[in-house]
Amino acid sequence: MTPGWITTTLLDNDAQGGWAVARSREGFLHDTNGPLFPREWLKRQDLSVFAEHGIGHLDGEPVYLLELNSASDVPGCSWQGLRGFMLQGDHTLYKVLGYAAQIGTWAREHRFCGSCGQAMVQVPRERAMFCQACDLRSYPRISPSMIVLVTRGDEILLARSPRFVTGVYSTLAGFAEPGESAEDCLIREVREEVQVEVKNIQYMGSQCWPFPHSMMLGFHAEYAGGDIVPQADEIEDAQWFNIHDLPPLPASRSIARYLIDLYLARRLGHAEPVLPG
Ligand SMILES: NC(=O)C1=CN([C@@H]2O[C@H](COP(=O)(O)OP(=O)(O)OC[C@H]3O[C@@H](n4cnc5c(N)ncnc54)[C@H](O)[C@@H]3O)[C@@H](O)[C@H]2O)C=CC1
Ligand SMILES: [Mg+2]
Numbered sequence: 192m193t194p195g196w197i198t199t200t201l202l203d204n205d206a207q208g209g210w211a212v213a214r215s216r217e218g219f220l221h222d223t224n225g226p227l228f229p230r231e232w233l234k235r236q237d238l239s240v241f242a243e244h245g246i247g248h249l250d251g252e253p254v255y256l257l258e259l260n261s262a263s264d265v266p267g268c269s270w271q272g273l274r275g276f277m278l279q280g281d282h283t284l285y286k287v288l289g290y291a292a293q294i295g296t297w298a299r300e301h302r303f304c305g306s307c308g309q310a311m312v313q314v315p316r317e318r319a320m321f322c323q324a325c326d327l328r329s330y331p332r333i334s335p336s337m338i339v340l341v342t343r344g345d346e347i348l349l350a351r352s353p354r355f356v357t358g359v360y361s362t363l364a365g366f367a368e369p370g371e372s373a374e375d376c377l378i379r380e381v382r383e384e385v386q387v388e389v390k391n392i393q394y395m396g397s398q399c400w401p402f403p404h405s406m407m408l409g410f411h412a413e414y415a416g417g418d419i420v421p422q423a424d425e426i427e428d429a430q431w432f433n434i435h436d437l438p439p440l441p442a443s444r445s446i447a448r449y450l451i452d453l454y455l456a457r458r459l460g461h462a463e464p465v466l467p468g
């Protein structure tokens with residue numbers, strides 16, 4: 192048995208047994224034991240199954256996703272969004288659900304060929320949807336996004352999007368555009384969002400962010416010039432905060448929080464945090 196969570200290209204849907212998770216627009220089904228159910232039991236419930244996908248092995252046991260058309264009532268169970276599992280509970284289970292969500296979304300959005308409109312089929316032994324007419328393969332979509340902590344000595348630059356929980360300030364972030372390097376994107380995003388220039392860009396680590404399919408590339412950068420001017424609509428407020436007087440910060444498992452906590456730890460001589468994958 193291999194311990195932990197290992198994603199698998201494909202599993203045999205006709206095989207019996209294993210674990211399963213169920214996903215609807217309301218999130219994942221869970222009970223007091225969590226979101227993993229014996230697969231044969233789950234399939235006997237009154238669920239409107241849209242598709243079934245083998246997604247991996249957890250501690251050697253196969254895990255399947257039941258992608259549903261709608262959320263139905265299952266006695267003793269309720270539904271919870273992926274963010275809820277990210278914020279609290281077992282991190283490995285959150286990784287299972289994050290992967291399940293990305294595969295479910297991608298398969299649902301790639302039933303038809305984007306080039307000719309014909310129905311696509313799943314390719315054997317590969318996580319891809321295939322159009323026979325165009326010989327086109329579509330792979331799961333991953334969107335590279337830069338995230339950066341900009342610092343000026345004891346001060347760090349944090350901003351609020353109107354979408355954030357009330358009061359919370361975070362690091363700047365944005366999606367890469369075609370033609371950009373990671374550094375180009377970071378410099379553009381910081382300019383667009385706060386009109387500040389940065390220097391000494393340093394890569395710090397990455398994190399899968401399945402909301403819905405970002406790959407966060409985390410950086411540290413030093414302030415090089417400019418006064419903060421928040422971007423209309425995107426940035427509600429942005430400020431330099433002293434490290435001894437910080438506002439409410441992002442969730443502890445996010446790379447945004449890691450970048451902040453790492454800088455504080457290095458500045459104040461504390462133990463360094465570990466980035467959750
Ligand atoms: N894990 C973490 O700690 C954090 C993760 N994030 C994530 O970083 C990502 C980017 O951050 P934002 O500030 O929202 O991006 P952003 O600054 O580029 O602005 C968002 C806008 O980008 C456009 N957009 C949406 N999806 C896109 C895509 N796949 N490719 C290109 N453009 C797209 C839309 O117009 C959207 O309104 C998001 O997924 C966000 O959830 C943001 C902050 C913290
Ligand atoms: Mg942004």
Ligand SMILES: [Zn+2]
Nearest residue numbers: 304307322325
């Ligand atoms: Zn086609």
